[in-house]
Amino acid sequence: MNTRALAAEAFGTFMLMSAIFGSAFYSFGAPSGAAGILGVAFCIGITVMVTAFAIGHVSGGHYNPAVTLGLVAGGRFDIKSAIPYIIAQLIGACASGVIFSLVGHTSPTFAANGYGELSMLKASLSEVFILETVLTAFFLVVIMGVTRANHPSMMAPIAIGLALTAIHIMSIPISNTSVNPARSFAPAVFAGGVPLSQIWMFFVAPILGGAIGGVFGRWLLEE
Template identity: 50%
Template sequence: MDTRKYAAEAIGTFWLTLGGCGSAVIAAGFPQVGIGFVGVSFAFGLTVLTMAYAIGHVSGCHLNPAVTVGLAAGGRFPAEQILPYVVAQVVGAIVGAGVLYVIASGAPGFDIAKGFAANGYGEHSPGQYSLLSCLFTEIVMTMMFLFIIMGSTHGKAPAGFAPIAIGLGLTLIHLISIPVTNTSVNPARSIGPALFAGPWAIGQLWLFIAAPLIGGALGGFIYRWLSVTPSGDVVGNPAPAVSS
């Protein structure tokens, strides 16, 4: 067991949750100079881009149970490693949300009822989108995220550019879907803030676990079918790839 991989995944997912959700909770609505949806979208993309270069050579920089499952479905990751990777990612996300809570709660007027960057549907969707719209959005966005990951890390793709494509891909996904679900495409990222946001977030959490996992698996399967000779792993090829 190489615990360094799991530690890297926990640290990376911690950074994604703290950086991405932190930008939404702390900086998005700051009076007059708030970064808004665009800023939050770039913040999420930048967390993945920076961690891809930092830990891609250690763990592959999945940072997301849906990515791990999708890579396994696409023949790029061993199935027996899914559970420890997912556990590490969820732990990292919870710690990241906890650190964010400690920081954000120090501001005058802090109100956890504002959502704490948790994902939601219906009345808890930023744009009041229906459950069906949110479910469809999360499946499709995660599917396309895996498609981008699988393609940019393929052995025949230009070397060294995968983190940029993946980070910008996640940015684009957020630009599209923040108004719909607050953008999950990552069960770990959803679990962390939901534990602090309250019963409504925990009650709706099932969608943001199930939909990204379904979308990730679909993206992995589709790209595996499209590309006859898949090779490589996310960003740095540190994890043993499963040959197809």
């Protein structure tokens, strides 16, 4: 296994989580004026875009177990490499949680995903499950499309970053936006309690959506 690829996945996921934690903990409720949902969404999308430009060529720039498994389903990634990638992503996400727990000023839920009381709109489990599945499938179709052989490769990070921005704008009020089990795992570990009890849903729905998006994208884009 390519250790540099694993390091790139860990670092990229670390930066993705740092964008989530930093914007949620500090920018969202800044005394001088909150960044709000748009600020959080663009912070995350821009971070993914620039890390994909910088180090995406090393590992493919997944930063997300649902993306890794979705690309396996779509025939774009070797299943034997999936588990090491996912472990690296989970480590990177948790490392970011350690940093922000040391900085402090975090929320009690640690920006966790969730339904019911953890949802801004008090969305139900089924509502969150449906949206997380659909949006992750959408994300994988975008990734499959912009990383195909005949697509300008330098444009892919822009499309992926903007897609993730749009996904966050659509779903932060419902689930606080996961579409990424690693993104959900780290906050749940640090928050414990209810967020940790709901973590299963943010593995199942994004992975299901990723697989659907990978298979559909493969069929749709087949030449």
